[in-house]
Amino acid sequence: MSTVGPRVLRVGERALLVELGGGAETEAFHAELLRRRAAGALPAVREIVPAARTVLLDGVADPDRLAAELPGWEVGPLHARAGGTVxxxxxYGGPDLAEVAALWGVSVDEAVRIHTGxxxxxxxxxxxxxxxxxTGLDERYGVPRRATPRTAVPAGSVALAGPYTGVYPRSSPGGWQLIGTTDAVLWDVAREPAALLAPGTRVRFTAVDVTAVATARVAAEGVR
Known part of the structure; x- marks a missing residue:
């Protein structure tokens, strides 16, 4: 256990913005918030919104009390969220897969094994x-965003940028490196919850089309 000592800022009358160091520290703090709320040990908060280096607490019933308590919290190590893995x-065979493999210094097949593993x-x-x-990829596998973003990235595109992997839920502009596609529905307002991937959810990617990988393997010959 360790003391996080975050910086807590007031946002309006009923919100707090908690600034953290990013990465595992932010994730662990967010998980601790959820754990305390589930246990009834957190003052009433309407919404908890995590980001890369901050967590916003909106609709706080007693913001003065919580702002005074947060810097002294003892936050335990990050544990996987219960409820199985999505x-x-x-x-695999996105237009940037060969380039990502080259940046990693591995073959296309090995890049797929790294991502699915x-x-x-x-x-x-x-x-x-x-x-x-x-998050989850080793820091050595971080990749830059594309120098020129695409004007339209297809829905279902599996992509990488910096230390993150993401899946585009709908077609939109984007500058991430595209390594594959999925038919999984990421956002469905008729579903409860609407988001397939909520904060804390564990995720594994599985390869389902060897033909696409073979095509990317051929493309990789032109990258080297």
Whole structure:
């Protein structure tokens, strides 16, 4: 156990913005918030919104009390969220897969094995409804965004940027590296919950189309 010591800022009359160091620290703090709320040990909060380095607490019943308590919290190590793992089937063979493999210094087949062999966790959501920022890849596999973003990324595109993996829930502009596609429905307002990937959810990607990988393997010859 360790003391987080976050910076807590007031936002309006009923909200607090908690600034953290990012990465596992932010994820652990978010998980602790959820744990305390589930146990009835958190003052009433209407909404908890995690981001890369912050957590917004909106609709706080007693913001003064909570703002005074948060810096002294003892936050335990990050544990996977209960409820099993969401498996996302992927046709690996996106237009940037060969380039990503080259950046990693591995073959296309090895890049797919690395991605499918990783245990991911949804750190936070944003950008578009249903878009989760997934962590889990080793830091050496971080990749830059594309120098020129695409004007339209197809819905279901599995993509990488920096330390994150994400899946585009709908067609939109985007600058992430596209490595595959999935038919999984990321956002459905008729479903409860609407988002397939909520913060804390564990995720595994599975390869379902060897033909697409073979095509990317051929493309990789032109990248080297």
């Amino acid at each position: 498996e996302v089937p992927v046709r 990783t245990d991911f966790r949804v750190a936070f959501c944003g950008f578009a409804p249903g878009f989760g920022y997934l």
